[in-house]
Amino acid sequence: MLTYLVRRLALAAVTTAAVVSLTFALVHLAPGAPFLAGAEGRFVPPETVERQRRSFGLDQPLGTQFVRYVANLARGDLGESFSRRRPVADVLGDALPNTLLLGGAALVLSLVFGIGLGIAQATRAGTWADTTLGALSLALYSVPSFWLGLMLMLVFGEWLRWLPLTGMNAAVGAPATWAGRTFDVLRHLVLPALTLALVNGAAIARFHRAAMLEALGTDFIRAARGRGLGEGRVVLRHALRSALAPAITLAGLSVPALLTGSVLVESVFGWPGMGRVAYEAIFARDYNVITAVAVVAGVLVALGNLLADVGVAWADPRVRRR
Amino acid sequence: MSGPDATPGGPLLEIADLRVTFATGDGVARAVDGVDLVVEAGETVGLVGESGCGKSVTALAVLRLVEHPGHIAHGSRVRFEGRDLLALADRDIRAVRGNHLALIFQEPATALNPVLTIGSQIAEVIRTHQHGSRAEAKRRALEMLRAVGIPDAERRADGYAHQLSGGMRQRVLIAIALACRPHLVIADEPTTALDVTIQAEILELLDGLQRQMGMAVLLITHNLGLVAERTRRVYVMYAGQIVEEAGTEALFAAPLHPYTQGLMAAVPRLDQLRERLAAIPGQVPPATAWPGGCRFHPRCPFAFDRCNAEMPPLLPSGDGRKARCWLVEDEAYRGTGVPAHRDQQGEGGGAP
Amino acid sequence: MSRLRGLWARFRARRIAVAGLVVVVLLALAALGAPLLAPADPLAQPDPVALQNQPPSPEHPLGTDRFSRDVMSRLLYGARVSLGIGAAAALLAAVIGAGVGVAAGLGSPLVDQLLMRGVDVALALPRVFLLLLVLALWEGAPAGVVIVLLAVTGWFPTSRVVRALVQRLREAEFVQAARALGAGRWGLVRRHLLPHLAPAVIVAATLDVGNIILLESGLSYLGLGIRPPAPSWGNMILDGKDQLFSTPWVAAAPGLALLVTVVAFNLVGDGLQDALDPRSEK
Numbered sequence: 001m002l003t004y005l006v007r008r009l010a011l012a013a014v015t016t017a018a019v020v021s022l023t024f025a026l027v028h029l030a031p032g033a034p035f036l037a038g039a040e041g042r043f044v045p046p047e048t049v050e051r052q053r054r055s056f057g058l059d060q061p062l063g064t065q066f067v068r069y070v071a072n073l074a075r076g077d078l079g080e081s082f083s084r085r086r087p088v089a090d091v092l093g094d095a096l097p098n099t100l101l102l103g104g105a106a107l108v109l110s111l112v113f114g115i116g117l118g119i120a121q122a123t124r125a126g127t128w129a130d131t132t133l134g135a136l137s138l139a140l141y142s143v144p145s146f147w148l149g150l151m152l153m154l155v156f157g158e159w160l161r162w163l164p165l166t167g168m169n170a171a172v173g174a175p176a177t178w179a180g181r182t183f184d185v186l187r188h189l190v191l192p193a194l195t196l197a198l199v200n201g202a203a204i205a206r207f208h209r210a211a212m213l214e215a216l217g218t219d220f221i222r223a224a225r226g227r228g229l230g231e232g233r234v235v236l237r238h239a240l241r242s243a244l245a246p247a248i249t250l251a252g253l254s255v256p257a258l259l260t261g262s263v264l265v266e267s268v269f270g271w272p273g274m275g276r277v278a279y280e281a282i283f284a285r286d287y288n289v290i291t292a293v294a295v296v297a298g299v300l301v302a303l304g305n306l307l308a309d310v311g312v313a314w315a316d317p318r319v320r321r322r
Numbered sequence: 323m324s325g326p327d328a329t330p331g332g333p334l335l336e337i338a339d340l341r342v343t344f345a346t347g348d349g350v351a352r353a354v355d356g357v358d359l360v361v362e363a364g365e366t367v368g369l370v371g372e373s374g375c376g377k378s379v380t381a382l383a384v385l386r387l388v389e390h391p392g393h394i395a396h397g398s399r400v401r402f403e404g405r406d407l408l409a410l411a412d413r414d415i416r417a418v419r420g421n422h423l424a425l426i427f428q429e430p431a432t433a434l435n436p437v438l439t440i441g442s443q444i445a446e447v448i449r450t451h452q453h454g455s456r457a458e459a460k461r462r463a464l465e466m467l468r469a470v471g472i473p474d475a476e477r478r479a480d481g482y483a484h485q486l487s488g489g490m491r492q493r494v495l496i497a498i499a500l501a502c503r504p505h506l507v508i509a510d511e512p513t514t515a516l517d518v519t520i521q522a523e524i525l526e527l528l529d530g531l532q533r534q535m536g537m538a539v540l541l542i543t544h545n546l547g548l549v550a551e552r553t554r555r556v557y558v559m560y561a562g563q564i565v566e567e568a569g570t571e572a573l574f575a576a577p578l579h580p581y582t583q584g585l586m587a588a589v590p591r592l593d594q595l596r597e598r599l600a601a602i603p604g605q606v607p608p609a610t611a612w613p614g615g616c617r618f619h620p621r622c623p624f625a626f627d628r629c630n631a632e633m634p635p636l637l638p639s640g641d642g643r644k645a646r647c648w649l650v651e652d653e654a655y656r657g658t659g660v661p662a663h664r665d666q667q668g669e670g671g672g673a674p
Numbered sequence: 675m676s677r678l679r680g681l682w683a684r685f686r687a688r689r690i691a692v693a694g695l696v697v698v699v700l701l702a703l704a705a706l707g708a709p710l711l712a713p714a715d716p717l718a719q720p721d722p723v724a725l726q727n728q729p730p731s732p733e734h735p736l737g738t739d740r741f742s743r744d745v746m747s748r749l750l751y752g753a754r755v756s757l758g759i760g761a762a763a764a765l766l767a768a769v770i771g772a773g774v775g776v777a778a779g780l781g782s783p784l785v786d787q788l789l790m791r792g793v794d795v796a797l798a799l800p801r802v803f804l805l806l807l808v809l810a811l812w813e814g815a816p817a818g819v820v821i822v823l824l825a826v827t828g829w830f831p832t833s834r835v836v837r838a839l840v841q842r843l844r845e846a847e848f849v850q851a852a853r854a855l856g857a858g859r860w861g862l863v864r865r866h867l868l869p870h871l872a873p874a875v876i877v878a879a880t881l882d883v884g885n886i887i888l889l890e891s892g893l894s895y896l897g898l899g900i901r902p903p904a905p906s907w908g909n910m911i912l913d914g915k916d917q918l919f920s921t922p923w924v925a926a927a928p929g930l931a932l933l934v935t936v937v938a939f940n941l942v943g944d945g946l947q948d949a950l951d952p953r954s955e956k
Contacts, residue, residue, distance in 0.1 A: 219429055223425075223495075225387060226427070227424070227447045228416040228417060228418065228419035229416070229446065230416060230450075233446075233450075238435050238438070241435075241437045242435060242436060317436070318482070
């Protein structure tokens with residue numbers, strides 16, 4: 001078990017390093033300069049450009065820049081954002097918690113939805129209900145997440161006016177109490193989290209249905225029934241526990257999907273998270289921000305995989321002995 | 323047929339005309355086709371047959387564990403302690419399963435849930451049927467583990483199935499089955515998946531526990547040796563039907579049905595010198611296409627015209643024995659083991 | 675060849691998969707026949723003031739967008755983009771993945787380990803993020819570049835599957851026999867391995883098409899990928915989102931088209947996968 005975890009940690013470290021290096025290379029090697037992109041028709045004198053380049057160290061050879069960057073990273077210095085004139089750490093510090101909130105809520109919801117749907121289908125396998133639910137899950141799995149978000153916004157935000165449309169808090173008339181503000185954020189969280197959760201959950205449901213069916217056909221399930229255990233107990237305690245491993249693996253694999261999905265969904269709903277930051281930074285050629293986001297993304301993905309591995313080991317004791 | 327300790331008010335278990343069919347791609351498989359079987363309280367009864375004869379399905383049917391595409395036919399009756407199990411509501415049959423009537427499955431490797439601890443699986447059965455506290459159930463679970471001879475019970479109880487050997491797992495299955503002190507235990511091939519040396523241990527264990535708890539045992543196996551030593555009465559099953567019933571001693575002394583004779587002849591014995599193992603010629607036919615007339619007749623050394631034409635019922639041969647064979651009506655056969663219509667030839671059945 | 679025929683026969687037995695295939699074929703026909711079927715030129719803006727945001731009508735079956743372009747025509751031409759890019763990228767990814775898989779499966783343990791560790795790391799990289807990065811930095815990247823990028827970031831699962839298959843086949847008797855008869859590496863691959871790999875690769879590629887179509891539409895929605903005025907279902911949704919509440923059909927139609935297309939490809943892919951799996955004999 002320990003060697004397994006160590007191996008996964010090593011993989012995580014290598015992956016993060018790969019992401020950082022790749023991002024750095026792509027960003028610095030790409031055509032286009034960092035300052036002209038934000039200019040939008042304003043004339044920027046070449047001396048200013050040159051001065052900015054030097055002050056950000058961009059006139060150094062690439063190798064030196066990379067080494068300096070990694071050294072800074074090790075010290076916790078993420079540099080300064082060109083486009084916002086603020087330390088990158090501040091920019092990310094504002095945006096990361098919002099993304100974590102959205103991603104976390106989406107992950108939990110997608111697990112509940114996916115596992116629930118998988119169980120519902122497996123216990124009704126072969127019936128009309130199974131086919132209908134299967135069609136629903138296929139549709140959700142095949143829909144573009146940003147479009148689903150738009151449609152949900154249309155239905156629940158505009159037509160029914162149940163939920164707010166965009167943003168993370170009410171722009172006007174923000175509630176005074178902490179409870180009020182929390183509730184406000186939660187109201188804004190519903191649609192984006194639901195969008196991500198439905199699409200992801202459908203993917204989980206597809207796998208989980210198969211896993212539950214397999215579990216329900218095993219000898220030990222028949223033996224459990226043979227001991228007089230009620231059907232609910234058999235399904236939820238015996239079958240579900242033994243079928244959890246693939247669902248947890250999928251959940252872990254969902255982390256990158258949720259991260260990248262968040263770019264689209266944050267854009268649709270105007271959620272002030274890292275996806276938005278990354279998007280804007282890419283267009284502004286804000287190198288430091290882009291690389292920092294890549295690092296964070298790499299770390300989150302690695303963490304997600306690690307958590308999934310730990311989760312699988314919890315769910316399936318047979319894995320632990322490896 | 324009632325044994326020497328017939329319970330007043332009827333036998334413990336009485337199976338009458340049990341029929342189980344399976345819908346398969348090749349047609350309807352009549353896996354169990356009219357089985358009558360009785361077990362009295364406290365006795366050990368054997369059910370013997372090759373694989374494919376329907377004995378495991380019979381066991382499943384008793385507890386109504388036959389699942390789609392299997393189907394227990396109307397008209398089948400399984401009376402346990404006076405109640406027809408096949409007619410009970412779901413809640414009531416669940417109250418019987420694992421509680422008054424327990425089934426020990428064949429494959430210890432797959433009959434235990436791999437992701438739950440051993441102890442919790444035993445405790446769960448206790449709590450389901452006897453509604454004790456969790457602590458009480460855990461205590462009883464440990465007791466059971468010790469009773470089935472598992473060393474270091476405390477540690478094992480928190481462990482998992484994959485950490486145990488095959489023999490240990492079988493002991494755990496026995497522990498689970500016996501946890502609620504059932505009145506009848508159906509043991510389906512309890513030792514087939516185990517090493518020979520372990521087999522003896524498991525059977526000793528089962529014997530001892532049976533004596534302790536005074537329960538009845540229906541021992542299902544293809545292994546004649548097991549049946550010879552440990553049962554009072556035996557049913558022999560072939561092609562979904564009972565083909566012979568007798569007291570164990572009587573059966574082994576002089577088997578009536580040619581199939582039983584064939585089974586015994588096929589077992590190598592140290593006190594008889596033979597050059598080749600005598601196997602029953604041919605194979606068990608598929609359950610979707612049982613032969614007409616007597617189902618054994620294509621493989622029977624003594625078959626004659628009537629065998630092909632008419633299926634024999636279980637015919638009594640005096641002193642409580644029955645066999646599903648027309649030869650039973652042949653006095654010469656009953657006396658000497660050689661049918662009247664045959665020449666003096668070939669190896670007869672049981673007389674050593 | 676007979677393997678493929680067997681696959682097809684088992685596939686045909688699943689009606690829902692066949693329905694998916696029918697839809698895919700119809701979509702392909704619609705895309706190919708766009709010049710004939712479209713009521714108008716997808717780029718034409720006949721009257722940017724008077725004709726913008728029109729509801730569906732006989733001349734414009736799906737109305738017009740905010741630039742007074744006919745939505746139906748843009749939908750049909752957009753189908754070319756989605757299906758074309760989807761198919762091309764999936765095919766390319768399948769070829770690359772199969773190639774690497776064969777190399778790893780047949781190669782020495784060192785080569786195998788190197789390649790597969792590389793794949794492990796690559797699988798952990800955030801695909802969309804990298805795509806975003808490259809496409810944003812490379813302004814006005816042509817469709818070909820998009821296809822290559824999608825393929826290059828998506829071949830990893832196929833390589834794993836192929837490698838596992840090749841390793842199993844390596845031990846098979848007919849391969850040993852061919853080797854004993856002096857077959858060289860390439861001959862071995864072409865004549866003996868490929869027929870066995872073909873079904874698995876086809877399944878992987880088909881299941882990938884749906885993903886790629888969704889990815890491309892997402893990229894176009896963000897303003898990368900296919901840029902306006904050329905129609906792509908993704909950038910049509912982008913165009914329509916500002917008027918989402920007043921003229922919902924402009925954004926709804928391309929989304930529905932995407933949904934139907936991806937569902938159809940997934941049904942076909944699922945059907946192929948079931949047909950491939952020997953355990954699912956009915």
